[in-house]
Structure formats: C-alpha cells, structure tokens
Amino acid sequence: MAADGDKLQEFMGKMAGDMGAAMSASLVVLGDRLGLYKALADAGPSTSAGLAAKAGVNERNLREWLAAQAASGYVDYDAVSSKFSLNAEQTMVFANEESPAFMAGGFDVISAMFQDEAKVGETFKTGRGMGWHEHCPCLFRGTERFFRPGYNANLVSAWIPALDGVEAKLRQGASVADVGCGHGASTVLMAKAFPNSHFVGFDYHGPSVERARLLAAKEGVADRARFETASAKDFPGAGYGLVTIFDALHDMGDPVGAAQHIKASLAPDGTFMLVEPNACDNLKDNLNPLGRMFYSASTMICTPASMSQEVALALGAQAGEARLTQVAHEAGFTRVRRATETPFNMVLELRP
Numbered sequence: 001m002a003a004d005g006d007k008l009q010e011f012m013g014k015m016a017g018d019m020g021a022a023m024s025a026s027l028v029v030l031g032d033r034l035g036l037y038k039a040l041a042d043a044g045p046s047t048s049a050g051l052a053a054k055a056g057v058n059e060r061n062l063r064e065w066l067a068a069q070a071a072s073g074y075v076d077y078d079a080v081s082s083k084f085s086l087n088a089e090q091t092m093v094f095a096n097e098e099s100p101a102f103m104a105g106g107f108d109v110i111s112a113m114f115q116d117e118a119k120v121g122e123t124f125k126t127g128r129g130m131g132w133h134e135h136c137p138c139l140f141r142g143t144e145r146f147f148r149p150g151y152n153a154n155l156v157s158a159w160i161p162a163l164d165g166v167e168a169k170l171r172q173g174a175s176v177a178d179v180g181c182g183h184g185a186s187t188v189l190m191a192k193a194f195p196n197s198h199f200v201g202f203d204y205h206g207p208s209v210e211r212a213r214l215l216a217a218k219e220g221v222a223d224r225a226r227f228e229t230a231s232a233k234d235f236p237g238a239g240y241g242l243v244t245i246f247d248a249l250h251d252m253g254d255p256v257g258a259a260q261h262i263k264a265s266l267a268p269d270g271t272f273m274l275v276e277p278n279a280c281d282n283l284k285d286n287l288n289p290l291g292r293m294f295y296s297a298s299t300m301i302c303t304p305a306s307m308s309q310e311v312a313l314a315l316g317a318q319a320g321e322a323r324l325t326q327v328a329h330e331a332g333f334t335r336v337r338r339a340t341e342t343p344f345n346m347v348l349e350l351r352p
C-alpha cells in the first residue's frame with residue numbers, strides 16, 4: 001500500500017512533537033529533583049548564570065536544560081534580556097507542590113514506566129503480571145505526588161459533599177477505612193478535615209504503609225489516622241460508616257472479592273465511595289489525550305498489578321462506569337450512582 005505524502009508529513013509532525021515530549025520527560029524529572037523549577041519561581045526572571053548560582057548547579061548544564069524547557073513551553077524566555085522565567089501557570093504546574101494543577105509528580109510515574117519496561121515486557125510473555133510492590137520506588141512517591149493535587153482540590157470540598165449524608169456523618173464522628181491507601185494522601189486529608197472521625201488506611205504494600213504513618217505524624221493527625229498492612233479482601237474492622245478506595249480497585253486481582261469484603265465491613269447505613277479514573281464505557285470513546293495517558297499507565301502498571309494477584313480480573317484503568325457497576329452488583333451492592341466527577345476521576349457511591 002503506497003503512503004500518502006501529505007498524510008505522512010502530518011504524521012511525522014505529530015511524531016516530532018511526541019518524541020520531543022517523551023524526551024523532555026527526563027528533563028522534568030531532573031529539574032524537579034534538583035529543585036530547578038522552584039529556584040526559578042523564587043528567583044523570578046533570571047539569566048542562566050544567575051539561576052545557576054541560586055540553584056547551586058553548573059551554568060553550562062543549566063543553560064542547556066533551560067533552552068530545552070523554553071522549547072517545550074515549560075518556561076518563558078525573553079530574547080532581549082536573555083532571561084528565563086516561569087509564568088503563573090507554569091509555576092502552578094511545575095513549582096508549587098500545593099497547587100491543584102501541580103503535575104511534576106506525574107513524571108516520577110513516567111520514570112517508573114521506563115525503568116520497569118524490561119520487567120513488564122517479560123510479563124507480556126509469561127502472563128504472570130507484575131505486582132505494585134515490584135516496581136521502582138519512584139512509582140510510589142510519584143503516585144502520591146501526582147494524585148494529591150486532585151484530592152486537595154476536590155475530596156473535601158466536592159466529592160464527600162456529593163455523597164448522600166456522608167459529610168454530616170463525618171462531622172459528627174464516624175469510623176472510616178481507606179483501602180489501597182498507598183502513601184495515605186487521601187486518608188490524611190480526610191483526617192485533617194474531620195477531626196471527630198477516625199480513619200484507618202490499609203494497603204498490602206508495607207513500605208507505603210510506613211510512609212503513610214510518617215505523613216500522618218508530620219501533618220499532626222496520627223491520633224486519628226492510623227495505617228495497617230492488609231489486603232482489600234481481609235482488612236480488619238466492622239461497622240465502618242464510610243469505606244473509600246481511591247484509584248486502586250482496578251489494580252486489584254479480585255475487585256469483586258474486595259467489594260464483597262467492604263460490603264461486609266460497612267455499618268448497615270454505610271457508604272462505599274469508589275474513586276476511579278474517569279472513562280467512557282467503550283474503547284472508541286476513550287481515544288483521546290486522557291485515555292492515552294490512562295491506557296499507557298494501565299499497560300505498564302495497573303493491568304500487570306491485577307494480573308499478579310488471585311483471580312487476575314485485570315479491569316484496566318479505563319474500565320468505565322458500566323463495568324464498575326457490574327463489579328459492584330456482583331459484590332452485592334444494590335445502589336450504585338455516579339455522585340460526581342472531574343476530568344480525571346469519577347466518584348461512585350455504592351450502598352448495600
């Protein structure tokens with residue numbers, strides 16, 4: 001089949017953009033790790049020499065990094081003064097860890113995808129999957145930093161209020177389990193917002209639980225947010241007013257088994273809040289930039305993680321509401337409702 005010259009040119013143009021983005025991802029990780037974005041945000045418009053002195057790095061290396069950043073549109077460049085700067089939006093995305101738009105942490109996840117590529121590739125042949133715990137540690141920290149901004153922006157102000165009667169219950173005092181809590185970003189945030197309630201985060205990955213404990217202590221909520229190593233199918237406790245899973249059900253081998261255990265652990269009027277990546281039900285409707293991101297992460301991380309566990313259902317990160325509702329019904333939840341959503345996440349309310 002002969003290639004169409006115009007279409008080929010267009011496709012090559014797209015590939016030049018994609019390859020540039022892929023290559024520049026390593027520079028984002030480097031700049032984030034060396035504190036270069038934060039140094040530039042603090043310093044304001046700077047020459048490469050001025051910023052090198054402030055950041056304590058070699059000027060020649062930094063000048064090349066800055067040129068690449070300017071070509072990416074990640075920093076601004078003024079050709080008259082030869083100064084580089086971060087505008088307000090670039091600062092939010094790369095330098096301000098507390099901003100709802102902070103995205104630099106996501107590049108640690110990308111880094112893990114490259115570092116673990118050979119191991120994941122091996123599982124394509126064996127089909128045995130690859131556990132979350134088998135990944136490069138930068139995945140765990142990256143997930144915490146990538147997801148936290150979304151939780152900061154939405155969890156307390158929008159997601160919990162969208163659930164029927166849950167906010168009032170938490171204000172009064174309830175017991176809450178956060179299952180597959182990872183580093184506990186969501187658990188700690190809820191504990192800060194609802195001082196009368198008690199929270200326990202469960203995750204099967206011991207080092208993540210350790211890190212969550214440190215975080216709770218640092219944020220001053222260790223009295224009401226504790227963490228235990230446990231799997232979603234056998235975590236202890238009963239009578240929970242709320243059980244949450246943030247972006248972890250699809251990573252589990254047996255999501256139906258996990259949801260069944262959650263149902264059994266709830267108080268009779270309890271709620272299961274399930275946060276999952278926002279996706280349409282059909283592949284063709286997910287062929288967009290967000291679907292591209294989620295399917296990619298799912299190929300390298302989520303699907304192998306599920307395949308490494310018993311049942312190995314492998315929902316994938318783009319399961320969609322219909323498939324998740326089916327899982328909920330199989331586990332015995334009768335009432336399932338999309339309570340709210342953001343471009344990144346859907347929030348499902350499951351009641352017995």
Ligand SMILES: C[S@@+](CC[C@H](N)C(=O)[O-])C[C@H]1O[C@@H](n2cnc3c(N)ncnc32)[C@H](O)[C@@H]1O
Nearest residue numbers: 132180181182203204205231232246248251252
């Ligand atoms: C994508 S991370 C999300 C972590 C956390 N909920 C967050 O939002 O930052 C998925 C988490 O699910 C945990 N996980 C996977 N399978 C599990 C299982 N069967 N039981 C408990 N946790 C599990 C992993 O260890 C990991 O911390």
